[in-house]
Amino acid sequence: MSSSSTAVLLETINFAAEKHRNQRRKDPDATPYINHPIGVARILSHEGGITDIEVLQAALLHDTVEDTDTTIEELESSFGPTVARIVQEVTDDKSLPKEERKRLQVEHAPHRSHQAKLVKLADKLYNLRDLNRCTPTGWTAERVQEYFVWASQVVKGLRGTNAALEEKMQQLFLQRGLEL
Ligand SMILES: Nc1nc2c(ncn2[C@@H]2O[C@H](COP(=O)(O)OP(=O)(O)O)[C@@H](OP(=O)(O)OP(=O)(O)O)[C@H]2O)c(=O)[nH]1
Numbered sequence: 001m002s003s004s005s006t007a008v009l010l011e012t013i014n015f016a017a018e019k020h021r022n023q024r025r026k027d028p029d030a031t032p033y034i035n036h037p038i039g040v041a042r043i044l045s046h047e048g049g050i051t052d053i054e055v056l057q058a059a060l061l062h063d064t065v066e067d068t069d070t071t072i073e074e075l076e077s078s079f080g081p082t083v084a085r086i087v088q089e090v091t092d093d094k095s096l097p098k099e100e101r102k103r104l105q106v107e108h109a110p111h112r113s114h115q116a117k118l119v120k121l122a123d124k125l126y127n128l129r130d131l132n133r134c135t136p137t138g139w140t141a142e143r144v145q146e147y148f149v150w151a152s153q154v155v156k157g158l159r160g161t162n163a164a165l166e167e168k169m170q171q172l173f174l175q176r177g178l179e180l
Pocket residue numbers: 024025026027036063066098123127128130131136147
């Protein structure tokens with residue numbers, strides 16, 4: 001890695017950490033939210049073999065627009081049009097009802113760019129592993145299983161994106177009695 005890409009990644013991690021500063025995960029320990037985007041980028045790099053820095057940056061930033069006051073314009077001026085576009089592609093429209101948002105993820109997944117599909121895949125892999133690690137506060141076993149079922153529908157539309165990540169995802173679905 002060149003020294004400039006190291007600096008770019010640190011700039012990106014710092015931006016995400018500041019934006020998610022006051023957010024926590026839904027697990028009983030209320031883990032800092034930033035653990036999730038860092039883990040998603042790490043899955044892409046360490047397990048998916050991804051070296052495209054803009055994909056790794058988009059992974060670090062992927063929940064900033066959906067879950068904080070960050071705008072796409074802000075991402076574009078700080079990190080450029082490609083990173084901003086990938087984050088836009090993986091951002092749900094929070095003004096829509098939840099059921100509609102979930103349905104649109106399934107419908108749109110096959111039409112996303114390759115870079116956005118990579119981020120989506122790693123996001124789902126992280127969240128499924130997190131559900132196996134511990135149940136979010138207030139979630140029943142049925143809700144956890146429903147998340148797995150829905151995630152398998154989304155991941156179906158992401159097939160052919162990254163063999164290593166899809167193989168690991170497949171194992172998790174099989175453990176739940178689901179086919180991909
Ligand atoms: N498994 C797990 N998820 C947690 C936890 N804390 C926060 N989350 C977030 O919750 C979202 C999944 O919960 P849902 O109830 O289905 O979605 P919602 O937040 O939109 O209501 C994921 O958002 P997302 O990353 O935007 O992905 P997604 O909405 O595309 O699934 C995930 O990152 C946790 O402790 N465990």
